[in-house]
Amino acid sequence: MIVFERLSKKFPGVKALDDVSFRVEEGEIHGLVGENGAGKSTLIKILSGIITDYEGKLFIDGREMSFTAAHQAQNQGVATIFQELTVIRDLSVAENIFLGREPVRMGGVVDTNFMREKSREVLQYLGSTVNPGEIVGRLSIANQQIVEICKALVLNAKIIVMDEPTSSLTEHEVKQLVTFIRRLKERGLTILYVSHKMEEVFHICDTISVLRDGKFIGSVNKEESTPDEVIRMMVGRSMEAMFPPRERHIGEKLLEVRSLSRKGEFEDVSFSLYEGEIVGFAGLIGAGRTELAKTLIGAARPGAGEIRIGKRVFRGFSHPHEAYQAGIAYLPEDRKGEGLVACLTVRENIALSILRRISSYLWVKPQAELSVVDGFIKNLRIKVYHHDQVAETLSGGNQQKVVISKLLATQTDIFIFDEPTRGIDVGAKYEIYRIMNDLTKEGKGIIFISSELPEILGISDRIYCMRAGQLIKEFTHEEASPEKIMHVLTGGNII
Ligand SMILES: Nc1ncnc2c1ncn2[C@@H]1O[C@H](COP(=O)(O)OP(=O)(O)OP(=O)(O)O)[C@@H](O)[C@H]1O
Ligand SMILES: [Mg+2]
Structure with a gap:
């Protein structure tokens, strides 16, 4: 005992x-x-x-x-x-x-x-x-x-x-x-x-x-x-709903991926994303979703296929910065490894990703920086006693919220969220869904990768199912159900 x-x-x-x-x-x-x-x-x-x-x-x-x-x-x-x-x-x-x-x-x-x-x-x-x-x-x-x-x-x-x-x-x-x-x-x-x-x-x-x-x-x-x-x-209060209400205003096509392949990882993947849309990617681990995301953000090069953003056609990107310039921002799955600079403060971490926006010439405008940073701390309810607290000393979930802030602070049109709510408590999950909704209201598009079916079903407008490196089925929000998706993911016949 x-x-x-x-x-x-x-x-x-x-x-x-x-x-x-x-x-x-x-x-x-x-x-x-x-x-x-x-x-x-x-x-x-x-x-x-x-x-x-x-x-x-x-x-x-x-x-x-x-x-x-x-x-x-x-x-x-x-x-x-x-x-x-x-x-x-x-x-x-x-x-x-x-x-x-x-x-x-x-x-x-x-x-x-x-x-x-x-x-x-x-x-x-x-x-x-x-x-x-x-x-x-x-x-x-x-x-x-x-x-x-x-x-x-x-x-x-x-x-x-x-x-x-x-x-x-x-x-x-x-x-x-x-x-x-x-x-x-x-x-x-x-x-x-x-x-x-x-x-x-x-x-x-x-x-x-x-x-x-x-x-x-x-x-x-x-x-x-x-x-x-x-x-x-x-x-300390009751939560009425797991998911915030979602209004859908779908606009123009933002992204179109055509026959994208990368040997041994995924093959012949084609899909699209529209303004104002959240598109969920369901799959078991190893289905190729993270690999696909990495290719879209320039961390890996595709062997074949193309990525169309607006009128521009890319045969992959050679560097994440190139993808970012083209309009794609990524919230990595492995946040500890890729997202957070543990020895910097919360403010420095967030500011790193928005230097361009808040600096005029070479000077960082301290006021602008602080208002952005404090805004995130408040909206995402990041538990810090000060914005100059070193990121390493935050609890696990709060570190993740900092990384999410870093992503949100960048201003692009296409966001890829790879397991954004992993390790995050129920209240903060709701906040993240709400922020995703807000982004779509501004006409952004979101690719949402998650292993938790309830949230994929809860907030996606369309759902793509990946299995063994292939995109095998698309559901609309209305058509989808946990049973149908699990059936597809685990190798059942595609109906
Ligand atoms: N080494 C440290 N220095 C300063 N503050 C710390 C340190 N370790 C933890 N804290 C603070 O103590 C509080 C409790 O943190 P703890 O890691 O125990 O939370 P937790 O319940 O495990 O959260 P999570 O679900 O996010 O992992 C937090 O406010 C955190 O910022
Ligand atoms: Mg913990």
Whole structure:
């Protein structure tokens, strides 16, 4: 059993945790939810020995813990799987599982056979078919996560903590992970599970605890509560609708892609986008959507085909700047890697992308900059105590909002949003949909890539389905349904 007793943690300008007390029973799957910046990751960092200076007490199985380093938490059986995985891509699965604890044979040689055998056993126990000899960098994110779980199991973990484990998984992979989590529970492990996906939390967890602005709001039993109630606890108000009302004013054709191909990634893709339109791209991970987006924005060159923007015809772009000049802006899927300059402040990050707009000659106009930046902070409800806060110190979801601001601050006609709401709380999701609507009111067109069918269905005017690198079906908003789309995506006959 884990008991948090009156935990408080301050950061400059914010109380990340404010007198938080609750308990996690042994052998349960316990969900932890709350809006971006509510304090979830901070709590987890205390439990896993990463944050060591805080007020309050932490008990595990009745004993008070005061970790001064992460490995101490590990020794007490707490294994944490962070959203940014810590596997080493160049090592094999078995080497990763035994990293730092390699079994040694007589003479000091690492016992590779033992490592592989043991790894195979643990993998099989979880029902995974991953080969222990495979290099981790070649595995899917889902399988890399499984390697992390195996690592924890070999460590004899009693408590497994997962911070947003499914945010980069496909629906199928999520199902697989759920099965693993259930097996862990059967084995008597306790699981603390952070997620923004309400359906998922209700599906997996026995108990759900809610944090809001660093405060503990309550714990509910899954059987006795509803997602609506939990959302109300999270946001402190009720959310009437998941999606803002959408008016459609479709104008001229903005973009036409004809027979675009890139070997091994996608083939013969043709589609169009009109002014004022949101066009959703549905597909399973690996369907080729991100690769297609990368080609449209000049990060890769197509092997064949053309891109028409207005009257201009392009045979691909050789640089993202060229695509941007032609009118295409991109919100990358991997925001940590591509979008955010972690060591700069929120203001600098946003300003970077709009230098041209707000500078006259060589001078940046500080007033213009600030009004743009503060506008985003307010509209997207970015939780910062100051616009000069370093981006790295924002909570995960708030960092994403900064990257979204960077994209919105650029003024182009065609936007590609690749998984814009990943890791973002319900309130902010609504804001992002609203902003997408506003962009379309100004006559912009949006290509919207998402793995979450409900939002694709909720806000797209048309939906293209991609499977194995091919665009195989188009639905209008009216025609589409989750069943029809899943049928197409998973390889059913196209009706
Ligand atoms: N190292 C730090 N320096 C300053 N402030 C921090 C630091 N780490 C976290 N914070 C602040 O503490 C608050 C809680 O952050 P935390 O990361 O725990 O939120 P979270 O609930 O995990 O949010 P998300 O859902 O966005 O991941 C936020 O306001 C965040 O900006
Ligand atoms: Mg977090």
